Amino acid sequence: MSYQARFRVWRGDEAGGELTDYEVEVNEGEVVLDIVHRLQATQTPDLAVRWNCKAGKCGSCSAEVNGRPRLMCMTRMSTFSPEETVTITPMRTFPVIKDLVTDVSFNYEKAREIPSFQPPEGVAAGEYRMAQEDVQRSQEFRKCIECFLCQNTCHVVRDHEENKAAFAGPRFLMRQAELEMHPLDARKRRAEEAQEEHGLGYCNITKCCTEVCPEHIHITDNALIPLKERAVDRKYDPLVWLGSKIRRRTG
Incomplete structure (x- = not known):
């Protein structure tokens, strides 16, 4: 089962930025990091995100999803309703390098x-x-x-x-x-x-x-x-x- 989801992703760098709206396909069993990768592949190839293992063991893909600090690879899309807008922002405590990547x-x-x-x-x-x-x-x-x-x-x-x-x-x-x-x-x-x-x-x-x-x-x-x-x-x-x-x- 797939559906079109609404995402708001923070785009910018140390000089400033803003939330940008996207509509993107979501498939059964996917996590937030899957959606970020699909955005990179289909709509915005310059979207910066840090990740490595996609198994919840490297700690690289930390971000804030709907205002809560999470690992994107461990945040399942099934926890959100299809009508819900999912907002992804970089970790707030550390300086932004670009988009979802922060200087830790x-x-x-x-x-x-x-x-x-x-x-x-x-x-x-x-x-x-x-x-x-x-x-x-x-x-x-x-x-x-x-x-x-x-x-x-x-x-x-x-x-x-x-x-x-x-x-x-x-x-x-x-x-x-x-x-x-x-x-x-x-x-x-x-x-x-x-x-x-x-x-x-x-x-x-x-x-x-x-x-x-x-x-x-x-x-x-x-x-x-x-x-x-x-x-x-x-x-x-x-x-x-x-x-x-x-x-x-x-x-």
């Missing part, structure tokens, strides 16, 4: 600011040992495909450009949480660094990042809130503070 270099800059895993002293790479519970705790965070939809929807940077310098965003605070929870990471100040250097305090746990995650990672509940709790405990809990000051007596 902000995210790579933030990634470089997160200190990498620091192996324990005196333990070779092949000798790492972890409890299965510790493996499972961080495994959820490793499902991230870096689509940056969580970064895009986070109102701390979406609505306040001035916060970008001081705020790493949910994706990279989640990375800090993953390493903070890693029993073999020898860097002991992850939670404090997240608070003092990467803007953890800006996050007010609205869960908007969790809501748009295509991998269904519980970013807020399982990463950001525990990271906040650890940062607060170490800074304000007198018993934790005292314990950090007392050295164990050795034989």
